Amino acid sequence: MNFQSKLPNVGTTIFTTMSQLALQHQAINLGQGFPDFSPDPKLIGLVHEAMLQGHNQYPAMPGVPALREQISLKVNKLYDHSYNPETEVTITSGATEALMCSILALVRSGDEVIVIEPVYDLYIPAIELAGGTPVVVPMLAPDAQHGNYRVDWQRVRDAINAKTRMLVLNFPHNPTGIILTENDLDILEAIVADSGVFILSDEVYEHIVFGNALHCSMAKRSALIERSIIVSSFGKTYHATGWKLGYCLATATVMHEIRKVHQFTVFTVYSPMQYAMAQFLQDPAPYTELSRFYESKRDYLANGLKNSRFKPLLSQGTFFLLADYSGISTEPEAVFVRQLTVEHGVTAIPMSAFYQNPDAAESNHQLIRLCFAKENATLDAALDRLKEL
Numbered sequence: 240m241n242f243q244s245k246l247p248n249v250g251t252t253i254f255t256t257m258s259q260l261a262l263q264h265q266a267i268n269l270g271q272g273f274p275d276f277s278p279d280p281k282l283i284g285l286v287h288e289a290m291l292q293g294h295n296q297y298p299a300m301p302g303v304p305a306l307r308e309q310i311s312l313k314v315n316k317l318y319d320h321s322y323n324p325e326t327e328v329t330i331t332s333g334a335t336e337a338l339m340c341s342i343l344a345l346v347r348s349g350d351e352v353i354v355i356e357p358v359y360d361l362y363i364p365a366i367e368l369a370g371g372t373p374v375v376v377p378m379l380a381p382d383a384q385h386g387n388y389r390v391d392w393q394r395v396r397d398a399i400n401a402k403t404r405m406l407v408l409n410f411p412h413n414p415t416g417i418i419l420t421e422n423d424l425d426i427l428e429a430i431v432a433d434s435g436v437f438i439l440s441d442e443v444y445e446h447i448v449f450g451n452a453l454h455c456s457m458a459k460r461s462a463l464i465e466r467s468i469i470v471s472s473f474g475k476t477y478h479a480t481g482w483k484l485g486y487c488l489a490t491a492t493v494m495h496e497i498r499k500v501h502q503f504t505v506f507t508v509y510s511p512m513q514y515a516m517a518q519f520l521q522d523p524a525p526y527t528e529l530s531r532f533y534e535s536k537r538d539y540l541a542n543g544l545k546n547s548r549f550k551p552l553l554s555q556g557t558f559f560l561l562a563d564y565s566g567i568s569t570e571p572e573a574v575f576v577r578q579l580t581v582e583h584g585v586t587a588i589p590m591s592a593f594y595q596n597p598d599a600a601e602s603n604h605q606l607i608r609l610c611f612a613k614e615n616a617t618l619d620a621a622l623d624r625l626k627e628l
């Protein structure tokens with residue numbers, strides 16, 4: 240049967256492609272973002288206990304009330320805004336489902352949605368499925384004064400018009416590792432004031448920010464809360480990406496719409512994990528200590544790379560850093576990461592995969608993304624191989 244694809248430009252994600260290649264060549268996988276260590280045994284014990292206690296049937300559609308309550312308390316403690324657990328917090332199947340449901344619920348045919356490039360892979364296809372038009376605003380590239388990427392707020396401002404429905408943000412940013420400052424929030428507030436623009440804020444790396452910086456959540460600003468949908472993920476925070484447990488926060492009227500999509504996408508998510516997380520969240524230590532934990536891994540990898548011809552860019556957050564390979568090869572990024580896997584046994588993600596046209600010259604900066612959510616022994620083994628280049 241002949242038919243037209245709704246997403247003709249979408250293939251298998253770069254994360255899956257590179258993980259498969261890593262397996263095939265037994266390469267050390269610093270590509271796809273997942274830890275090679277396990278969640279806290281206590282958390283695993285709580286899931287087991289929840290199952291034994293009989294929490295194995297459908298929980299409430301928006302999520303287990305105790306978990307929504309704990310999330311609300313945590314967000315209030317960290318960002319000083321109280322979301323109503325009844326109406327303003329929904330538990331989702333990872334951040335992925337929260338992002339997709341938010342976009343499908345709010346973006347209408349013909350709406351424009353601004354995304355910032357480099358851009359996480361699911362935003363543009365989700366916007367297209369909703370019938371919207373993605374408007375891509377590039378970041379400012381590193382230069383003599385600035386060692387890393389920056390948001391070009393002027394271009395964001397210029398991109399907003401009467402058709403703009405939503406602005407998608409992701410800070411700490413995958414893949415550049417940049418974070419927002421209070422000054423960025425000031426600018427953002429001014430840009431969206433008096434507009435009807437929603438902000439979809441993907442904050443999955445909220446607990447991984449370095450150098451004593453504090454995460455600048457949209458929840459910190461009352462002027463942004465009313466228009467924001469904040470998305471987070473337990474996968475990143477608790478070393479459990481395979482559990483696919485996340486959540487979103489929004490005002491009751493917006494959440495009402497998001498839940499309409501959520502209930503017909505998954506209806507609700509895994510009961511025992513939710514009960515376990517509701518208990519585990521009561522101890523703030525795992526998430527308050529996470530930044531230090533990952534900062535030392537970032538430094539470990541970045542320092543190790545100093546003995547190689549890769550030049551790491553400074554990562555301010557997430558569990559990724561970008562490394563410049565211009566001292567090694569002139570190949571485009573997609574070619575280079577394949578060679579790196581096949582010939583040198585280390586897998587990375589090409590930054591160009593975060594561009595709308597990955598093969599274009601403008602999308603290739605001789606940068607690869609390395610994930611440092613790994614045991615030091617894994618990082619050592621990878622560094623030994625990277626130093627050979």
Ligand code: PMP
Pocket residue numbers: 272332333334335336359409413441443471472473474480483484485
């Ligand atoms: N957003 C960003 C920026 C991510 O990096 C990821 C996953 N690494 C996700 C969303 C998806 O999160 P989850 O696995 O919880 O669906």
Ligand code: GLN
Pocket residue numbers: 252254255270271272273413
């Ligand atoms: N978000 C993860 C990353 O950036 C991957 C998630 C996925 O494989 N879809 O590596």
